[in-house]
Amino acid sequence: MPASLYDFxxxxxxxxxxxxxxxxxxxxxxxxxxxxxxYLHRSQxxxxxxxxxxxAHFFRFWSWLTTSMITREWAAIHRKHHAxxxxxxxxxxxxxxxxxxxxxxxxxxxxxARDDRACIEQYGKGCPEDAIERRLYSRYPNLGVQxxxxxxxxxxxxxxxxxxxxxxxxIPFWAAGVINGLGHWWGYRNFETTDTATNLTPWAVWxxxxxxxxxxxxxxxxxxxxxxxxxxxxxxxxxxxxxSLRLAKVLRxxxxxxxxxxxxxxxxxxxxxLLAHRFQAMTDYQRNVLKPALREEAAAxxxxxxxxxxxxxxxxxxDDGRWLKxxxxxxxxxxxxxxxxxxxxxxHRRRLAEVLESRGSDAAEKLKRLQAxxxxxxxSGVRALQEYAARLRGYALVPA
Numbered sequence: 001m002p003a004s005l006y007d008f009x010x011x012x013x014x015x016x017x018x019x020x021x022x023x024x025x026x027x028x029x030x031x032x033x034x035x036x037x038x039y040l041h042r043s044q045x046x047x048x049x050x051x052x053x054x055x056a057h058f059f060r061f062w063s064w065l066t067t068s069m070i071t072r073e074w075a076a077i078h079r080k081h082h083a084x085x086x087x088x089x090x091x092x093x094x095x096x097x098x099x100x101x102x103x104x105x106x107x108x109x110x111x112x113a114r115d116d117r118a119c120i121e122q123y124g125k126g127c128p129e130d131a132i133e134r135r136l137y138s139r140y141p142n143l144g145v146q147x148x149x150x151x152x153x154x155x156x157x158x159x160x161x162x163x164x165x166x167x168x169x170x171i172p173f174w175a176a177g178v179i180n181g182l183g184h185w186w187g188y189r190n191f192e193t194t195d196t197a198t199n200l201t202p203w204a205v206w207x208x209x210x211x212x213x214x215x216x217x218x219x220x221x222x223x224x225x226x227x228x229x230x231x232x233x234x235x236x237x238x239x240x241x242x243x244s245l246r247l248a249k250v251l252r253x254x255x256x257x258x259x260x261x262x263x264x265x266x267x268x269x270x271x272x273x274l275l276a277h278r279f280q281a282m283t284d285y286q287r288n289v290l291k292p293a294l295r296e297e298a299a300a301x302x303x304x305x306x307x308x309x310x311x312x313x314x315x316x317x318x319d320d321g322r323w324l325k326x327x328x329x330x331x332x333x334x335x336x337x338x339x340x341x342x343x344x345x346x347x348h349r350r351r352l353a354e355v356l357e358s359r360g361s362d363a364a365e366k367l368k369r370l371q372a373x374x375x376x377x378x379x380s381g382v383r384a385l386q387e388y389a390a391r392l393r394g395y396a397l398v399p400a
Contacts, residue, residue: 012157021156025163029170030206032066035059036074036175037208037235044127045075048223049239052247060128064137064144067171069110072138076124077113081180082220083123085195086323092180095196095323099185106176174207183213190228191218191279192286192318194357202231209235218279219254227254256398263393266370271363273395274370278356281392285349286318288391289384293345309335317346341382348377348385 002008002015016024039059042048051059063069077091084090091113094102102109113119136143145168152160178200187198197217204211212225212233219227226233242248255276263270274281294314298305305314312324313332321329336343355369377389 008157010157010159012153012155012160014155016156016159018159021159021163024156025166028066028163029167030208031062032167032171033174033206033208033210034235034238035062035066036069036171037210038238039063040069040071040074041078041210042223042235042239044071045078046221047126048221048250048252050249050251051242055242055247060133060137061144064141065148066145066167068141068145069171070114070138070141071133072124072127072129073114073120075127076120076122077110079123080113080119082217085197085217086184092176094181094185099181102181102184103177106180107172109180110172110176175210179207179210179213183211187214189214190283191215192282193217193279194319196323199231202226202228203234205232205234208238209233215254221252222254223250224253255400258396258398259391260394260396266367266374266393268363268367269396270393271367271370273397274356274392276397277395278353281356281395282318282349282353284391285352285388289382289388290317290342290345290349292384293342293382297339297342317342320346320350344380345382345385348373348380 002011002013007015038049039051039056040063043051043056050056060071063071063074080089081091081093086093086095088096090096092102092106092109097109148167149161149164152164154160156163183198183200184196185198187200189198191214193214195217197214199214200211202212209225210216212227212231215225215227215231216222223239224233224236225231226236239248239250243250255273257273257277257280260269294309295305298308301308313321313328313335316322316324316328316332317336321332324332336346352373355366355373358366358369374389374393377385380386
């Protein structure tokens, strides 16, 4: 207990030392990260996991207390990000708003999106709207962080105020800035998704698994983000622990892909697997068809691949230069026009993507188009493309 007013102002009622304060800060910021990734993100925004009502309400309360973020608003803004990803309507796309703005002003973008009530109404369906949500959390969104400031001062004095300030900056920087910003700008990609999402690192325990952002965009509704043996998702570890205690129920994870041998024609099972793993199919095409062809082209020209085609233009081949600047896109198209073999492979990739991403056509029509694509690939005379089509025919989902 404090012996004087000075002691109280410096250390509050508990008189924690700096090491104890650091431990406290690590614990509370990790709980906040888990609140965001487990509850707001994986459970509410994407319905990948359900939590016991008591635990779910704790997450709601903790989010209000430590971030002033309201469940329905957060979920709506994130759902809109997926629905409008990398367009001008995306609430926080570095492609349109600039990496510097998203990294350092991500919280401002969140508040701007929160004020768009039409967006919240459209994308926020299915989130809690009970009495405490209406009368406390949504009605007084800033009361929680104000109460936390008072509690922190009473318990820890000036050290508590400093810890509170760090808590207030933690989610705006790591989630709104780093994940939404760097997670669409820099890192490695397991899947050639139709956006720019990247995995920042295979593991980063202080941001709850959110560092595996490319994996998440490939399988948004999956409660598990780690999809490679070397990747570690601490959020998934927490979910499995809570599930063992009957506090969580996993609803969805990314379906596993199986390869059936000796399939002569794509069938309904092939199509189901391809629709679930369309980004894997595009990734396989890039790695097993386009890259070998580019290396062969460089070898025939007696040049290094980097000298034949700069890396940024090679990356542009994956998506027809969608994210390149106009002059770079024109340069890529001119380069392709002078190399008809590579251009033909790019066209094959584009037509396959159209089949898998097409909306409005029924399954029978899609399957017919897929079969036609495979037949054309098999008669192309390009060995890598033929082998790819043979592998594609065998796609199937591993039974859950």
